Amino acid sequence: MSLTLESLAPCWQGLIPATLFTCSRDGIPNAAYLSHIEYVDSQHVALSFQFFNKSRRNVAENPNALVRVIDPDTAQGYALRLRLVRSETSGPIFERMALRIEAIASYSGLKGIFKLLAADIYEVRSIAPVLDDVAGAIARDGSGRRGSASDPRFTMRALQDLSVRIHQANDLEDLLDSILAGLEEIFGFNHSMILVPAEDPGVLVMIASRGYPEGGVGAEARIGEGIIGVVAEAQKPIRISGLLRALLYAHTVGERARESGLCPPERIRLPGLPIPESQLGIPLLVRGELVGVLCIESEEQYRFHEEDKTSIELLGSYLAIAIQNMQLHERAESASETAEPPAPPPIPAATPSPARAAVRREIVYYAGDELIMVDGEYLIRSLPARILWKLLTAREREGRAEFTNRELRLDKSLNLPEFKDNLESRLLLLRRRLDQKCPDIRIVPRARGRFALELSSEVSLSTRP
């Protein structure tokens, strides 16, 4: 069978660095490691151009090059004879390569320094296996890579199984949990999270996660920063393997940049595994609108395969529609409820359990920043903070313990957007954040569009500017 660029797809993952050999016009050879190779078409590849280095100068004066790549599935190496045909600084190939590099740069706090200057397009003149890399090493090692039964994939059957779970979900919370549980139980992805656009433009907030001891609900990611933020900004999936190596490479670039007097911004810490080896970010889009971002992480190096790409995009579209439909459904049901708040049942005094008898919470609402601190620790901000403050003050002043979504929608002081307010997802976020940070203050669903605020501690409320 003749070798084709298509058959080398796993080599473009960047898991094992490729080596580029060039030669100057006056005959001096050069070798360098490459950060990124991208498949262009059956006869062309693109190499990343990030720094004005010797390789770049060489190919500018002598377009002949040789690149050695290694298939991470088989450990077989291949030598590709190349000839530079053009450089691109825009267009789909450039954008695709820039996105991956930008994601790694952002993760490392190197945005703007560790960046793609051009995608150099090379004609591939020949492909040959190299003789010192013997095929089959990884396939034989039983480490759960390609071909292993323990390597679940985005098969149509698996997607169908996930679809069944999604159809059985009753509300947004159930839906989000079903998605993440399905990703673990059907596909074997143990670490995943869903972020949705926050009220503040340019911010995503985590609403559901699975596989992280700290939970992390309420953690924020800024659009354009970090892998999640870059996915949201570009609205395209990103799949990165060998992330540790890429981050080490980026870290080294950062150290050199600092020595050169360039000062990259501080790294933005995102929720997730401390050092994931593989990361997959999927934008959840409905007709171009970003509903959220699904991020899956793995401690395995090569968890997401090239051939999964189409299924991943399909999965993203399907999940986005499911989440948006559920949000619209919950909103419509809530709107059909009466606007009258429920008759206040006798408010139960805080019913502390013996263990919590002495618990007294100092809750402070900072009106200027619209955030709530509990016992001096940050709880939540923005719309969920305004909602919680309304509930707590209504409970204190009016003796109420039950509320409806509809009355929140009609409350002008909450300043909900008129269109797509995402109230249900904000309530879910608030409920989960309370569960995580102060479980003695609970929001408990009573019926569709109706919930109670339950306290098992004494609270002291105050406001600050």
Add this chain to the structure above:
Amino acid sequence: MLDRQLADFLEAGLAIYIASRNADLEPNGAHVVAVKVDGDLQHVVAFVPTVSAGAVLEDLRSNGQVAVVFTRPPDEKGCQVKGVFTDARDARPDERDLVLGQWERFRDRLEQVGLPRAPTDAWVTWPCVAIRFRVNALFDQTPGPGAGAPLP
């Protein structure tokens, strides 16, 4: 040309590739399993698996121009040594421990960046050709803004 500190770095078990070029200025390259710096600090011997050394050796015998790139996982510190080919011979049996010792140290480093040893188990690392060259230039190869600058 080299100093002892740099020589120790080169012999520490690194990712190493050798580059050459033919008469049409088409580059060739091969994986290097290990290197040894001569006591004069002017010459370096690169041990290249015999099975893959053919094109590089042919180039070196015709024009002598050689470059060898070194990178150390996990910190990506690297350098490039350029020079002129002097001679080549089969690696001796008493050099096997030196060669495979460096290779194993390199594989230890790969494990530090999360690459398991298994994928490289089947790579051919012996027998080797010992390719000797005289160093005439050194360059910084650590990734970043200063990559490619001559080393003092």
